Each structure stands twice: as structure tokens, then as C-alpha cells.
Amino acid sequence: xxxxxxxxxxxxxxxxxxxxxxxxxxxxxxxxxxxxxxxxxxxxxxxxxxxxxxxxxxxxxxxxxxxxxxxxxxxxxxxxxxxxxxxxxxxxxxxxxxxxxxxxxxxxxxxxxxxxxxxxxxxxxxxxxxxxxxxxxxxxxxxxxxxxxxxxxxxxxxxxxxxxxxxxxxxxxxxxxxxxxxx
Amino acid sequence: xxxxxxxxxxxxxxxxxxxxxxxxxxxxxxxxxxxxxxxxxxxxxxxxxxxxxxxxxxxxxxxxxxxxxxxxxxxxxxxxxxxxxxxxxxxxxxxxxxxxxxxxxxxxxxxxxxxxxxxxxxxx
Numbered sequence: 001x002x003x004x005x006x007x008x009x010x011x012x013x014x015x016x017x018x019x020x021x022x023x024x025x026x027x028x029x030x031x032x033x034x035x036x037x038x039x040x041x042x043x044x045x046x047x048x049x050x051x052x053x054x055x056x057x058x059x060x061x062x063x064x065x066x067x068x069x070x071x072x073x074x075x076x077x078x079x080x081x082x083x084x085x086x087x088x089x090x091x092x093x094x095x096x097x098x099x100x101x102x103x104x105x106x107x108x109x110x111x112x113x114x115x116x117x118x119x120x121x122x123x124x125x126x127x128x129x130x131x132x133x134x135x136x137x138x139x140x141x142x143x144x145x146x147x148x149x150x151x152x153x154x155x156x157x158x159x160x161x162x163x164x165x166x167x168x169x170x171x172x173x174x175x176x177x178x179x180x181x182x183x
Numbered sequence: 184x185x186x187x188x189x190x191x192x193x194x195x196x197x198x199x200x201x202x203x204x205x206x207x208x209x210x211x212x213x214x215x216x217x218x219x220x221x222x223x224x225x226x227x228x229x230x231x232x233x234x235x236x237x238x239x240x241x242x243x244x245x246x247x248x249x250x251x252x253x254x255x256x257x258x259x260x261x262x263x264x265x266x267x268x269x270x271x272x273x274x275x276x277x278x279x280x281x282x283x284x285x286x287x288x289x290x291x292x293x294x295x296x297x298x299x300x301x302x303x304x305x306x307x
Contacts, residue, residue, distance in 0.1 A: 024292065025292050028292035028293070028294060029292060094195070094199065095195065095198060095199060095202070096199065096202045096203075096206070107194075107195065110193060110194060110195040111195045113193070113195075114193055114195050114196055114199075117270050117291075118270050118291045118292050120270065121269070121270020121271060121272060121290075121291060122270065122272065122291075122292075124270075124271075124272075124273075125271070125272035125273050125290075129273040129275070129276075136241065136270070136271075138241070138243075
């Protein structure tokens with residue numbers, strides 16, 4: 001029987017933890033949400049293309065991304081990718097705002113960063129911490145296109161009210177699936 | 184309650200905590216804000232009316248654990264209630280925060296109800 005500690009970063013377990021973390025977060029900040037698409041590790045190299053095809057159509061839109069790094073035996077990133085409406089829906093939910101309440105762009109960016117931080121923190125607790133000492137970086141905001149350097153570990157697309165949000169995991173080490181950090 | 188201090192580098196999180204306190208029905212005259220542990224410690228040491236503190240853990244300059252240690256090292260602040268709020272949710276980390284002197288710990292994401300429950304246990 002495989003010892004879980006000998007394979008701490010099992011990709012499926014990590015992706016499952018990400019899904020649980022996203023679900024728990026969205027259940028707290030939104031009255032309703034729905035998972036639209038689940039793309040597992042190795043099924044797609046560029047989840048941005050999936051997002052564009054499903055959400056943006058031919059013309060494309062500006063995406064807003066929030067990322068948080070996890071650092072430990074395996075290093076990677078949790079990325080939250082939103083279209084404009086998705087960013088608003090997440091922000092209003094997190095800030096407990098009414099539908100008509102005014103919101104500033106810096107508040108939206110700060111809220112998205114916090115949401116990525118929450119999801120990353122939950123995933124860390126659920127999947128990473130039992131296998132060692134991990135740290136989360138401070139969340140950052142990107143305006144896409146954003147070139148990910150790592151290996152795509154899975155994506156989840158959710159609809160919250162009218163907006164679409166993609167939650168992705170990228171691994172910068174352990175790309176061979178063994179969970180081993182690069183020497 | 185006269186004054187509550189919220190220590191968090193995220194203005195969004197400070198705002199969420201404020202709204203949660205209001206929705207939880209906690210009566211507070213004034214809510215003070217600090218962006219890191221150093222600012223928070225200076226506020227606690229200079230304002231004797233602070234009766235409750237919420238603090239993040241991961242912050243620049245001075246993190247939440249250092250902040251709690253600093254408060255506890257202040258002569259008349261050893262019993263000031265401090266609740267840590269963080270996305271760090273491992274049992275080992277929560278124990279570390281309590282060992283540093285925190286009185287309570289809330290993991291994100293949280294609801295006004297979960298804040299209320301934690302305060303009921305802490306403030307009686």
C-alpha cells in the first residue's frame with residue numbers, strides 16, 4: 001500500500017482539496033453558485049483558452065486574476081481568474097454588499113486577492129500541511145494575459161450569479177507527478 | 184464595548200470584519216484599524232480603551248504572532264482578548280497562536296455567526 005507521506009503531492013488529492021476549498025469559500029460568500037466545468041491535470045495545457053472559449057466568445061474580454069503562491073516541498077500557485085462580472089460578484093459577496101452598493105476597482109482587486117488567499121489557505125490546510133511545513137505568499141493581482149510558468153494541475157469553472165470564475169492550480173515543481181520537488 | 188481594534192494588512196478584510204461585527208450584533212462605540220502588527224501594538228499600548236482585538240496572522244513588518252507576543256509583554260495588557268483571524272487553519276498553527284497568547288482563533292472563510300459564537304465563548 002502506498003504511503004501517503006511518501007507521495008505528499010498526489011495530483012488528484014491536491015486538485016480534490018482545491019475543489020473542496022473553492023466550494024467551502026463560495027458557499028460562505030455566495031447564496032448560490034454552480035460548478036460548470038472541471039478540467040483535470042493533463043487534460044489541457046492552457047486553461048485560459050478554455051475560459052476564453054466558454055466565457056468570452058470570439059472577441060475576448062479583460063480578465064482579472066488573483067494568485068497566491070504555496071511554498072514548501074512542492075511549490076505552486078492557486079489562481080483565481082474572473083471576467084468583469086465574476087470579479088464583481090465575488091467582491092460583493094465577500095464584502096457582504098447589497099446589489100446596488102457602489103464598489104471601487106481597488107476594492108474589487110483587494111477582494112479577489114483575499115478570495116484567492118482564502119482558497120489557497122484552505123487547500124494548504126486540507127492537503128499540504130499534513131505533509132510538512134508550507135507557507136503561503138502574499139496574494140497578487142494580474143491583468144491578463146498572464147503567462148504561467150508551471151504545470152497546470154487542474155481548473156474549476158464556477159458561475160456565481162452572472163459571473164464566471166475559474167479556480168486553477170499550477171505546480172512549479174514536482175511536474176512529473178511524483179510530488180517530488182526539483183533538486 | 185468602547186473600542187475594538189482590527190489589525191490586518193488587507194483593507195478588504197478589515198471591512199469584512201467590521202461588517203461581520205455589526206451583523207453579529209456586537210455593540211461597539213469605535214472601531215480602530217491597523218495595517219500591521221507594529222501599528223497594532225502601538226495602538227494597544229497608547230489607547231487604554233481598546234477592549235477587544237482581531238488580528239490577521241500573515242502581515243508585513245510585524246506578523247500576528249509577534250503582535251500577540253508584544254501585547255502580552257505589555258504590563259497591563261496580559262488579559263486583553265485577542266482573536267486571530269487567518270486562512271492558516273492547521274491544528275499545529277492554531278496551537279502556536281494560542282501558545283503565543285491569543286484567546287481565540289477564527290479561520291477564513293467565516294460568517295458573522297461564527298464570529299458571534301467565538302465571541303460568546305470568549306466574552307461570556
